[in-house]
Amino acid sequence: MHRLAVILFLSATLMIAGCGATPAATPTAPATGAPPAESAAPRSVVMGFPYIPNVQFAHFYLADAKGYYAAEGLNVSFDYNFETDVVQRVAQGTLQFALASGDSVLLARSQGLPVVTVMTNSQKFPSVLFSKQEANITTPKDLTRDGVTVGIPGRFGASWIGLLALLYAEQIPVETVNIQEIGFTQVAAVSEGKVTVAMGYGNNEPIQLERQGIPVNVIRIADYFPLASDGLITNERLIADDADTVRKFVRATLRGMADVIADPDAAFTIALDYIPELKGADQSTQDLQRAVLQATLNYWQSDKTPTEGLGFCDETNWRETYTFLRESGLLATDVDITKAFTNQFIRE
The missing domain is CATH 3.40.190.10 (Periplasmic binding protein-like II)
Structure with a gap:
């Protein structure tokens, strides 16, 4: 269990309602965004999720539906798979962005995978x-x-x-x-x-x-313990070669997150267009998932959110998580945590 090849596969996943279903692998995204503000051709990027379409991804859906990505000159498509798969694909560059937990990032970096968290999704481990x-x-x-x-x-x-x-x-x-x-x-x-x-x-x-x-x-x-939770990850090479794309994607996603917090009912309605199974579900199932979304908002925020802002990566959480992984034998080698995450894109 302590071998890294096994542990990376067993690393903590994003808070997901009803885990255990097989993820869909086909990128999906309704073409509802507004045209880009610039005349240049939009930059195509793929966002990878570690689960099937779900209301907890509503901020991404809303940013797409309201044209926030398009306004940044981005053409975003969504892909669904397992966390270990999306981490590997971000490292390889076949996905530009994905969601992954802090421990997954540390374990991946211990194996030389150049993944970096550029925005925290959940401030509290779920x-x-x-x-x-x-x-x-x-x-x-x-x-x-x-x-x-x-x-x-x-x-x-x-x-x-x-x-x-x-x-x-x-x-x-x-x-x-x-x-x-x-x-x-x-x-x-x-x-x-x-x-x-x-x-x-x-x-x-x-x-x-x-x-x-x-x-x-x-x-x-x-x-009881400040584990670094799930966040938006990308590749070190994309940051070095095309930081503007990272900046734009983070900015649009945070706009979507703020809108979901401000009006979760409207966000839920928009999310239904991205979750066909839920859109066709009975009222009790939809009511349950509406409650799931409402409860999710609390995890996106913390006591530091009013001053540090949505998406903030808390260094204390990362250091505590690293110490726990090392002392528990789950992480077999040292990792420079300062290279595992950055706040530069939520502060620009």
Whole structure:
């Protein structure tokens, strides 16, 4: 598990509702953007997502639909796949941009892959532990009680990294926790009593349980350890050779993010045109995903957002994440974290 080739595959992923589905690989994007403001031919770029079309990508959809990318002279298409795939493709230059977690970036750079985070997507790491209120699981120490079982999809991804970081922060030996690998069945496993508590995403599984009328307790990983969460990544070569394209893409995406925060209902309606399965879904499914989007907004922001702005990369989070990965044996070599992220494009 500590070999880097394996760990890169098992690195933490973006907060995604209902993980486990097979991503679509075909780029999609409705041609709804306004024409570019400049007369020059638009610069074509591909944005890679580590999951299928989802409301949590609404800021990208809105930036496209409102013509923010086009106004910057960009012709953007969207591609959907796994996180390890998009990281590799950004490193190779076949994708210009993608979303990936901070630990994925550090692990990739330890293997010599020239990927850089140029904008933070989620200021708070989204993984949480959730359980029925009646189980009285309210602190990390409760996980070590006799009879308590902790369900995770598997020893990979954001759930696994988040759980390890929580135990690391609280100095709880992992062997003292009864961990059960349950696949992507967390909601059913908790509601049916197959496990006491499960790892999931704060903007997904707990919401599903509450909508079933089940009161829940939630332990947020971000309250105990400042993991560097998902962000927009690109290639060092693109920054060196075409920084203006990076600048324009970041600027337009941040405009979209601000608009989603300002009017999530309007953003949800726009996002439906980019998510065919959701647009054709019943009202209860759409209402659930609307709630997912609303809950997502909290993760995009932090106490530093009013002063540092949306997209800010917090060096403290990166340093803490690096230390955790090194001391846990998940990262086998030193990495210069100052080259793993930059704030230059959100400040221009």
